[in-house]
Amino acid sequence: MLNGDNCYTVSVSAPGKVILHGEHSVVYGKTAIAVSLGLRSSIVIKEVKTAGEPVVYIHLPCVGLQETIPLNPTVKALFNPPLCAGVTGKFTWKIPGKLDHDCHLRKVNEFLHMMKPNFDELPSNQKNSLRSFLYMYSGIFGSTNVQIKSMDISMGSELTIGAGTGSSASFAVCLAGALLRLLSLKAHPAAAFEPPQGFEPHEREAISAWAYNCERIMHGAPSGIDNETCTFGSVVSFKKGSKPRHLDLRLNLRVLLVDSRVSRETHALVVKVAGLRQRNMAAVDHIMDALDDVAHTATQILEKLSGGKCPADTDADYQHLAELWDMNHCLLASLGVSHPALETIRGFARARSLACKLTGAGGGGYAMILIPPSTPRTAVDSLTGQLLENGFRVTETCVGGPGVELEM
Ligand SMILES: Nc1ncnc2c1ncn2[C@@H]1O[C@H](COP(=O)(O)OP(=O)(O)OP(=O)(O)O)[C@@H](O)[C@H]1O
Ligand SMILES: C[C@@](O)(CCO)CC(=O)[O-]
The missing domain is CATH 3.30.230.10 (Ribosomal Protein S5; domain 2)
Structure with a gap:
């Protein structure tokens, strides 16, 4: 201008x-x-x-x-x-x-x-x-x-x-x-x-x-x-x-971004996983391979979801994605990078059949809860209320949206 x-x-x-x-x-x-x-x-x-x-x-x-x-x-x-x-x-x-x-x-x-x-x-x-x-x-x-x-x-x-x-x-x-x-x-x-x-x-x-x-x-x-x-x-x-x-991909996945309010240091968590691997090389390498498979399969689902599928397929795709989020979290937990606060958040989400995973280094930080389009508003509201009552910070937002944009 x-x-x-x-x-x-x-x-x-x-x-x-x-x-x-x-x-x-x-x-x-x-x-x-x-x-x-x-x-x-x-x-x-x-x-x-x-x-x-x-x-x-x-x-x-x-x-x-x-x-x-x-x-x-x-x-x-x-x-x-x-x-x-x-x-x-x-x-x-x-x-x-x-x-x-x-x-x-x-x-x-x-x-x-x-x-x-x-x-x-x-x-x-x-x-x-x-x-x-x-x-x-x-x-x-x-x-x-x-x-x-x-x-x-x-x-x-x-x-x-x-x-x-x-x-x-x-x-x-x-x-x-x-x-x-x-x-x-x-x-x-x-x-x-x-x-x-x-x-x-x-x-x-x-x-x-x-x-x-x-x-x-x-x-x-x-x-x-x-x-x-x-x-x-x-x-x-x-x-x-x-x-x-x-x-x-054209995506607009709804999520609740939940701040566990537990501070963590990325480097310390990376070192912790390295120690676990040193002691249990084959087992940890299998977990790493499983995490890789989860990432690849999830990418395929995201590609499908971005292709504007019919609603019935969309529900099934979201369910599959939710399953992968849960699996991803549990694999990370087995590496020792979850935290009781993250498990509490996950418990609240699971009580409403919603998938939740930590994001980033873990040990605290943020959790993400996937909100498929079919989720009743009341479920999201009651979950948000429960998380807030328990001292977590909650932001409802989307992932997969546009990058840098010129504001007119
Ligand atoms: N809105 C902002 N105004 C000014 N500086 C900012 C702003 N946002 C980020 N920064 C700069 O970015 C730095 C934050 O980088 P840092 O890597 O610590 O955090 P992060 O990018 O939020 O985390 P991560 O890289 O792990 O995702 C701040 O110290 C500041 O210098
Ligand atoms: C834990 C880690 O994989 C992600 C942290 O955001 C560390 C890294 O990739 O450097």
Whole structure:
């Protein structure tokens, strides 16, 4: 959108993600399936007129951050980012995978320390958000000739941060989507007078790749499944050592996302499973194989469900999927990664014949309850009431919906 002051406004949203199948077994080379979550983050970037030097105003209430960044020093320190060693030519925003990530990130860190001498004392979520913004802004705009202006950036999210529902990827995808669209509008001003178009597949590829670089800032060596799921939505299948594969399914599975309110550490749970395997190699490997089969069969059912089958088949498919969710949970429990709180949640769901599984690392965190379309509203309401009475947090939402979207 272009206003009378020749300033653009861009609004973008992106979903979070949950793991549907393949937790823990993915560590041992099996397939994992992630789906987009109905809870989304959103961003509004507005170019604004300012009297003095150009600045970026950043409002990130989810991490309690409000910051003003001067643009002239940013341009001087961070524009024209370097290419990876051995790659010739000039870096452009179209090839984020060829950016010398470590070198660019080091410059971003140096700049932040210079601009904010107390940078090290900030909470790590604020540090990561600031690093990510500067990294991406300078990476994308720093390889072009478009004229930069002051901007006001606001970001919100329905996701809980640090809970395994992909808030960092959702944040990074929103940021990349909005910056790339702003760049495209500024580079092709005539497009601002045409009806806004959603993101094209090639734009999504670039968004996901920039978000992946951001995920590297937050997580070191991520698999890429989160940025891919938050960008493309729907279902993403992943195996260690290969690129995540987006399955273009039209799904809208209703779920109750239940927060057990038990905090857990992913790393400790992964270590626990490794110990169990060390002592019981053959048995644990059979469980991993079973988890792999569950992931593959569930994918086939999701493919059927997305094909718009007749209602009778849909019921049978949901029943089969529910059976697989239960089996998946019990296999994970046999690896020692459930928790009494998760079992309580499952008990409440099973009393209403609904399937429930942990999602993510387990040991606490979230459980998901599948709500097939035929489930009576009263059953969902009474289950929600019981979960809330017992101190759990409950969100009714969908999985498998759209990825990054331009908000009109
Ligand atoms: N709405 C937001 N505003 C600003 N920063 C955000 C926002 N959402 C996420 N972040 C950034 O992402 C980081 C969260 O990453 P972290 O990996 O800990 O959690 P997660 O992505 O929710 O979990 P997981 O990766 O296990 O799914 C925060 O520390 C913050 O830097
Ligand atoms: C438990 C695990 O499989 C998923 C955690 O969300 C760990 C991992 O894949 O890194």
